[in-house]
Every structure is written in structure tokens, then in C-alpha cells.
Amino acid sequence: MPSGPEGSKLIPMENSGSENLIPAVLVGLRTYESDDEFGHALDELASLCEACELEVKDTVTQTLPHPETATWIGTGKAEELMYSVRATGAECAVCLGNLSPTQMKNLQKIIGVEVWDRTGLILEIFSRRARTREARLQVESAYLQYMMPRLTGMWQHLGRQGGGGGSRANKGIGEKQIELDRRQISRRIAELRKELSQIERTRDTQRRGRGRGGLSQVALVGYTNAGKSSLMNRLLSMSVSSSEKEEKKVFEKDMLFATLDTSIRKIAIPERRPFLLSDTVGFIENIPHDLIKAFRSTLAEVKYADVLLIVMDSSDPHHETHKKITEDTLRDLDCLVIPRIYVYNKADLRDENLTVRNIPGSGSVYISAKTGYGIGDLLDALSACFAAESRTIDVVIPYSMGDLINLIHTGAEVTSENFEADGVHISASAPRSLAEHVTSVLSPGM
Ligand SMILES: Nc1nc2c(ncn2[C@@H]2O[C@H](COP(=O)(O)OP(=O)(O)OP(=O)(O)O)[C@@H](O)[C@H]2O)c(=O)[nH]1
Ligand SMILES: [Mg+2]
Known part of the structure; x- marks a missing residue:
């Protein structure tokens, strides 16, 4: 078992050399899945192991109509697993599925080493990556549950x-x-x-106080490893006025759950309306429910976004499944009504790369965060979304509210502005969130 948020007795600390990898055996129980689904799920479990510094030495699989109540896999298979553990020197077995406490205990007794299930493994990864106080508390809460x-x-x-x-x-x-x-x-x-x-x-x-600086908020969401952080970094590199651009970059890596903590950056690309972009934790199939619940506040940035960029790795044959999982997770988070753009990333890895053409207004864009392909089309799609979401505001702002006037100038397109005795009369086309903010400041309690 993973030992929780404070660190594991089994798992070496981050940045340790490959010599510190812990040997493990994967255990797959197949019930109704197709060959492809089962193979994909096993591969994903192996990647989760890698993200947790476990080295997969062997894989043991079994097909059953349903899991065994007492030991999850059959007792004969459990013995085979025990031999594999002994032969490979594995220090744990990682099961594809979520085991009941009894199944876990019984299996552990037979094979003589720790048994991890998928949820435990994901929790362990999360506990090792969490950096901010909030993320640490969230992981601890999910872990204890x-x-x-x-x-x-x-x-x-x-x-x-x-x-x-x-x-x-x-x-x-x-x-x-x-x-x-x-x-x-x-x-x-x-x-x-x-x-x-x-x-x-x-x-x-x-x-609420910030009113997000009057800027529209865009959130990157999608399956883990799709390239969300890479897209954030690509947009940052095109952004103006960042003397400390390198420092603003977020962590990107070919590893599941590279990002856990939410980062928000201002993207100000010449000739484009500036906006705030948030990068956050990726989703995965069968994400533990407690974890989603625990991460609700981190994912609040997604909930309050004006536009969602649903990022997929278009070179992954399972990207449509990943899209569905992302949408299901968004439904759990009550985020289904937010306008979205489907971003098919890693277009450079697709065979038909050269023939992919983006169709304006389709709601989908093929891009490569790595090469920059299609980024202009993505920005056009974003502009169209902002325009469709804009609200007209017609307000009188007292001179004492200079901050609010500045906010409107930053985030909205001002169509007229007159300085009268009672204040500044402004008409503008503003992002929905800014329009709501202006209304709530001018008419508190409404
Ligand atoms: N070839 C290619 N690789 C890419 C592209 N975009 C991202 N990658 C690679 O994909 C891997 C994952 O990228 P990340 O940006 O960390 O993915 P993420 O969606 O933020 O992943 P999590 O934070 O784990 O949820 C990295 O190795 C990137 O270099 C792309 O357009 N083309
Ligand atoms: Mg990331």
C-alpha cells in the first residue's frame, strides 16, 4: 500500500536515479473488455507505474466473468503471481482495477508483498506531485477517505x-x-x-475582488499527457512583455499527471485580445471519485472559465475515448454549459499531418504545441468565442471608481466614452465575466 501524502516507505523521493526503481509485477483482470481496451488499460497502468518510479518486471493476466470475492483473481492465478513475484524480486503487485479491502488483504497474504490497486497508485502519484498547500490538503483528504x-x-x-x-x-x-x-x-x-x-x-x-483584471478566462482541460502545459508554454512564448518569460513557463513532461497545481498566466499576444489562461490537473479514465471531490476547489478555475480548451493527443488512437472521459468529468463538475473549443494537439505526429486543414467555425482545431502548427487558427477560434460571448455594457462610473474604469479599458472594447458631471459614461463590448463584475460593483446586492 502507498503510505500516503507524507511520502511512501516504498517509493524513493523524486529525482532519484533509475537505480532506485522499485520492481513490480502488473496484474490484469479482464472481464468484459475487448483486446484493445484491455491492452490500452494495461499500458496506461504501466505508465502510471513509471510516473511512480516503479519498474514493471512482469505482467500476469486472467480472464474471468467477474472478480473473485475473496482474492480478486482466482486462487490458482494468485499462486502464479506469487511465483512471478519471487522470480522477479518484485516488491509489490499493482492491480488493474480497484480492489476491496478484503481482496487486497487476502491477495497480499498469498503473494507475500504489498498489493496496490489503481486508485492507490494514482493517489500516491498525486501525493508526490502536490506542491501547494491546497493541493496537499486535497490529496490528504482523498487519501484518508x-x-x-x-x-x-x-x-x-x-x-x-x-x-x-x-x-x-x-x-x-x-x-x-x-x-x-x-x-x-x-x-x-x-x-x-x-x-x-x-x-x-x-x-x-x-x-470576485479582482474581477480577473477584466480579462476573459480560458481553461485548459483534458486527458493527462495531452499537451495542455506545452500549449500554455507555446502561447506564453508568443506573449509580449514577459521579461521573465522563462520563469512563467509551467512544467511539461512525457509523464502522467505531470501537472497537479493550477497555474494561471496572462497571455497577451500582439493584435489579439489578452486573456488569462489556466493550466490544471489532467483527467484519467475511472478517476477516483474522492479525488475529483477533493480537487473541486482546484478545478474551480475550470468552473469559472469563459471558454474551455479541451486538449487531446490526436496521435493517440484512443483520443476520442479521452474526449468522452473529459466531457464526463466536466459534467461531474457542472461545467457542461461553458463554450468550448476542441483542440486536437500533436498534429505533427499524425501521418496525415500535411493534409489536416482547420475549418473556421467548426469548433475544432488541429494544432501542434511543439511546432506551432495551427496556433493562429486556435487564436482565431478563441477570438470568435470571445465575440460570441461578449455583452454590451452601458454604464455611468463615478470618478471615484478609477480602478473600474481601468478594468474596462483593459478587458473590453470601448465604443464610446464621455466625461460628464456625474461620472464617465461608457459603452463597451465586454467579456461576460467582466460585464457581470461591473454590474455587481455598480449595483451591489443585485
Ligand atoms: N510531438 C509532440 N509532442 C507534444 C506536443 N505537445 C506536447 N507534447 C509532448 O507531450 C508530453 C506531455 O506534454 P504536457 O504538456 O506535459 O501534457 P499535459 O497535458 O500538461 O499533461 P499532464 O500535466 O500530465 O496532465 C510532453 O513530452 C510534450 O513534449 C505536440 O504538439 N507534439
Ligand atoms: Mg501538464
Whole structure:
């Protein structure tokens, strides 16, 4: 089992050399999936292992109509797995699926090494990548919820984390100890929720106060590794006035869940309307529900966006499935009504690259964040979206509200401006969010 947000006993710390990789065996249980689906899911699990510094030494698979209640795979297969573990020197087995606490415990007993399931692995990756306080709290909350039903027989581990105050000598305390741990965990979860909602409230207030500097907000969303951060960096490199452009760049890497924390950057490209762009955590199939719940506040940037850029790796044969998973996740986040542009990235890797032509107004754009192909078309599509989303504002702003006047000049297209005795009479075409902000400042309580 992963040992949670404070770091794992199994997993070496980041940036450790490849010699520190932990040997692991993959275990795939196939029930109804096609060859292709099953193969793809196993490949993805191997990539998750890589992101967690595990080295896959062997893969054991089985086809069953449904998982075995006691051991997930059949007992014969579990023995085969045990032999594979011994032969390869694996220190853990990573299962494709989500196991019940009992299945995990039983399988562990048979094979003699730790058993991880997919959710546990994803949580471990998240716990290692989380940088900001908010992301750390979110991961800890998701992790504790995952651990809660899995406590049986694992209380020593929590003792080491300071949760139970136990040591090996306490082992005999058994159920009482588990009960104690449960209560402590529940308390901790409640504390985390409180702290997270405090952070969320502060951010909400800041967001309203800033009015986002009058700029439209665009959010990058999509499957992990699609190229969201690379697109952000590409747009940043075209942006003006960044003496510290390099510092503004976000982390991009060929690795699942390279990004966890949300970054917001101003993109100001000559001749284009400036906007704010947010880059955030990628999605994955069967993303653990607790994790989505825990990441709601991080994903708030997506929720309040004016336009979503749904980024896909168009060279991946499964990109349409990834698109569907992204849309399902957006539905869970109540973000379905936000205007969107489908961005088919990595066009440079497609065989028919040269024949791909973008059709204005189609809502889809082929691009390459790497070569810059199609970026102009993407910016045109964005401009069209901004125009369609614009609202006309006709307001009188008292001279005492200089900040608001500046905000309108930054984010809107001012069509007329007259300086009268009661204030500045302004007509402008503004992004929806700015128009709403101006209304709420001028008529508080409306
Ligand atoms: N060939 C090619 N590679 C690309 C392109 N865009 C991104 N990549 C590569 O794809 C990998 C993933 O890119 P990221 O930008 O980190 O992807 P992401 O969507 O931010 O991924 P997560 O943060 O993990 O969700 C990196 O190795 C990039 O160099 C592209 O247009 N063409
Ligand atoms: Mg990223």
C-alpha cells in the first residue's frame, strides 16, 4: 500500500536515479473488455507505474466473468503471481482495477508483498506531485477517505504516521486500535474539509475582488499527457512583455499527471485580445471519485472559465475515448454549459499531418504545441468565442471608481466614452465575466 501524502516507505523521493526503481509485477483482470481496451488499460497502468518510479518486471493476466470475492483473481492465478513475484524480486503487485479491502488483504497474504490497486497508485502519484498547500490538503483528504475502509490489519502503518501512536508492540490491541484510528481519521478529514473550504472562500473573494483584471478566462482541460502545459508554454512564448518569460513557463513532461497545481498566466499576444489562461490537473479514465471531490476547489478555475480548451493527443488512437472521459468529468463538475473549443494537439505526429486543414467555425482545431502548427487558427477560434460571448455594457462610473474604469479599458472594447458631471459614461463590448463584475460593483446586492 502507498503510505500516503507524507511520502511512501516504498517509493524513493523524486529525482532519484533509475537505480532506485522499485520492481513490480502488473496484474490484469479482464472481464468484459475487448483486446484493445484491455491492452490500452494495461499500458496506461504501466505508465502510471513509471510516473511512480516503479519498474514493471512482469505482467500476469486472467480472464474471468467477474472478480473473485475473496482474492480478486482466482486462487490458482494468485499462486502464479506469487511465483512471478519471487522470480522477479518484485516488491509489490499493482492491480488493474480497484480492489476491496478484503481482496487486497487476502491477495497480499498469498503473494507475500504489498498489493496496490489503481486508485492507490494514482493517489500516491498525486501525493508526490502536490506542491501547494491546497493541493496537499486535497490529496490528504482523498487519501484518508480511501484508507478508511482499508484500516483492518493496517493500523501499524497509521501508527507510524502519527495517527494511532502505536508501535509493533501494540499489535495485539487489534480492533480497538482500528476504532481509535478511524475516529482520528474522521476528525482529521473534518479538519481538512474545514481548512479547504476556508481556502476556497478566500479564493472566491479574491476572484470576485479582482474581477480577473477584466480579462476573459480560458481553461485548459483534458486527458493527462495531452499537451495542455506545452500549449500554455507555446502561447506564453508568443506573449509580449514577459521579461521573465522563462520563469512563467509551467512544467511539461512525457509523464502522467505531470501537472497537479493550477497555474494561471496572462497571455497577451500582439493584435489579439489578452486573456488569462489556466493550466490544471489532467483527467484519467475511472478517476477516483474522492479525488475529483477533493480537487473541486482546484478545478474551480475550470468552473469559472469563459471558454474551455479541451486538449487531446490526436496521435493517440484512443483520443476520442479521452474526449468522452473529459466531457464526463466536466459534467461531474457542472461545467457542461461553458463554450468550448476542441483542440486536437500533436498534429505533427499524425501521418496525415500535411493534409489536416482547420475549418473556421467548426469548433475544432488541429494544432501542434511543439511546432506551432495551427496556433493562429486556435487564436482565431478563441477570438470568435470571445465575440460570441461578449455583452454590451452601458454604464455611468463615478470618478471615484478609477480602478473600474481601468478594468474596462483593459478587458473590453470601448465604443464610446464621455466625461460628464456625474461620472464617465461608457459603452463597451465586454467579456461576460467582466460585464457581470461591473454590474455587481455598480449595483451591489443585485
Ligand atoms: N510531438 C509532440 N509532442 C507534444 C506536443 N505537445 C506536447 N507534447 C509532448 O507531450 C508530453 C506531455 O506534454 P504536457 O504538456 O506535459 O501534457 P499535459 O497535458 O500538461 O499533461 P499532464 O500535466 O500530465 O496532465 C510532453 O513530452 C510534450 O513534449 C505536440 O504538439 N507534439
Ligand atoms: Mg501538464
